Amino acid sequence: MSERSDLTIAGIRLTPILVADPPLLNTQGVHQPYTPRLIIEVETAGGVTGVGETYGDTKFLDLARPLAEALVGCQVSDLNSLFTLAALVCGDPQEVSDSVDVGGLRGAQTADKLRLSVVSGFEVACLDALGKSLGLPVHALLGGKVRETVDYSAYLFYRWAGHPDGQGGGRTPKDDWGAALDPAGVVAQAQRFDREYGFTSFKLKGGVFPPDEEIAAIRALAEAFPGRPLRLDPNGAWSVETSLYVAEQLGGVLEYLEDPTSGTARMAEVAARTDVPLATNMCVTTFPEIAEAFTKGAVQVVLSDHHYWGGLRNTRELAAICRTFGVGLSMHSNTHLGISLAAMTHVASTVPNLDYACDSHYPWQTEDVITRPYEFTGGRLTVSDAPGLGVELDREALAAFHRRWLDDDGTMRDRDDAAAMRKAEPGWETPPVPRW
């Protein structure tokens, strides 16, 4: 027992990177050719390295740097202290109160949300290091898996074949998906997801075209895949009345409707007038937002995201709260790489009340920082029993993506879907909410 390796954090390496991202459309604009991520490596005095991944935009880096310094000398097992330490050293970033989040798709931005997203990357890296040090998979550090495999859903997007204006070379490397801009395109995309990955449920990112067009796309999916779970997520782009109209049109077809409208008050109003369950990763994204939303019955499904909630252990606490209040649980995803997918799969395998297949952007990413990228089989991933997360950093890839970040002239280091859209539509501004 005494020969257990030293768990003291000896050093932390932060590597901001830019990774290729296809031209996926949402209500705010379109993904840029490259998106920033931050790779965190925590090295223990025992010579073990754990890895984590989170948002890489400047405002996250600005918080990650002092936290990395402050953590040296702590134990990788000191996970409860991460939050107090982060609050202490990160301070409250200025000018966040009235701005919107990265991609504008996470409700109002707050200092709390930024800080927790940074903490999550460190927490995952610490868990990876702790697991490797102890010879235990991360799921065992979370109390053990209650399922061997985790179900994911296909994440359908309206998209172009290539980035506008020749950005990033136009077409993302290895991205051969082509455009999807109407019901037929969406169905074709879903068919390929079904064929190549075996996903059984489908989510369409909406809020891009007028509601009737998106209703038509969902109806086309329902016809092509009878009985399969379908979801539609316009990222809060609709008014209460439009939300109710869509819910009525798609009532018999949708598994749930995701963030049809913005804010807890409007969501509660919609929820009160439809039987279609409402899911969210916008109006309930931090613990302080839960009480009001649950008390008002504003949401029936919370889409957790360990980046938002401050890590895997907080995600489990969110799951306990949902279980206690009879609210469903599934998992949200923003653009992410294999480290975060590993983390998502570990925590998902330990949560008894995971009620729906999880979202993941992963199939859209053509690049990764791990040596053996994940492959979905039957729409599922098997949780790893190897020590830690069970992933290995591809240092060559990491160096190349970091070089890309270093070489960037500043246009891609902070995700800006509206700026990307202006390459195609010069006058584009982030649409007002509700858009329809």
Place this chain on the structure above:
Amino acid sequence: MSERSDLTIAGIRLTPILVADPPLLNTQGVHQPYTPRLIIEVETAGGVTGVGETYGDTKFLDLARPLAEALVGCQVSDLNSLFTLAALVCGDPQEVSDSVDVGGLRGAQTADKLRLSVVSGFEVACLDALGKSLGLPVHALLGGKVRETVDYSAYLFYRWAGHPDGQGGGRTPKDDWGAALDPAGVVAQAQRFDREYGFTSFKLKGGVFPPDEEIAAIRALAEAFPGRPLRLDPNGAWSVETSLYVAEQLGGVLEYLEDPTSGTARMAEVAARTDVPLATNMCVTTFPEIAEAFTKGAVQVVLSDHHYWGGLRNTRELAAICRTFGVGLSMHSNTHLGISLAAMTHVASTVPNLDYACDSHYPWQTEDVITRPYEFTGGRLTVSDAPGLGVELDREALAAFHRRWLDDDGTMRDRDDAAAMRKAEPGWETPPVPRW
């Protein structure tokens, strides 16, 4: 890393015991001279033994035996599975729905509560074994301590000098506290708790005498210890009107009023009409009871008890829920020994929102099953950094207390405070609720 000891459960030993208990009074009767506890030893294939402690009454033993059998072959790290396994093998005990709990002091008894109390003993034993196997204290398995010491409060009781009718030899061995049956006796008891243990806050177990007598006792405490936190707990013995009367009389003096009346509806009624915070370990003792109580504002402080809630990890989830809903948190205690005190201290050290000093019966117990019984200094315990819980079984004591259980004629194996009371008052029946 690969030399980590094998975490597979090779065997489990259950040792029911009877330990000495002084004649402490409550609204249902008086403690018997001996009280049953169950000591659980989980032995791993790696040769490590972890210990846990829970209720020892027959109905708990009946559930513990099949669970112990089913757990052989599992990993001590498989803590999430404990609950599903317990639900599977324990079944639902009959005839619990309309009966009251051990000591009648835990609200309505349910199959769920019984099962979780059994699981808690196994969970703690697994955590102890896991910690010893990995060279980590239990608090580190829970994410690490956020405080070095845990504050406890003095637990004052109305009591007799000895057990009635010469039971258990009359006076409990080493119990030299003497009687406390009026304000002066309560103050003298508190003074000794203050002097010998350094407790700074005081809780009086009430519901024993008419409310005005207990109000007088609290006033006497307030006079003897100006400014110190005081609490009164009649175990739900009062009506709504009586509760409000007491709250009005003691409003400026009480830190909180604990379970003045029975049931969420009555608690909510009292809460709505007084500013004195209400605490509970009766109307919110399982997760399904939370939503209604929190939504109605029935309780302002939940007194967690890892035995009730199914272990240390569930206690942390309860803490997260309380934090999220702005409800205070502290810790309840029933008669327990050093293993449970170690468990309480470990989990308490990891919970950021531990808002009040914890209750503990421990100073009343004159016997223990650990080699180095705990001593309170300044009303506090320092959490152990030794692997596991940091306690060692006193096998000689354990054997002696088990022998006492074997030799018992059946009168002490199931706690029955009313039966004990009948030794002093032959016609005694458990009083109806509300009693006053």
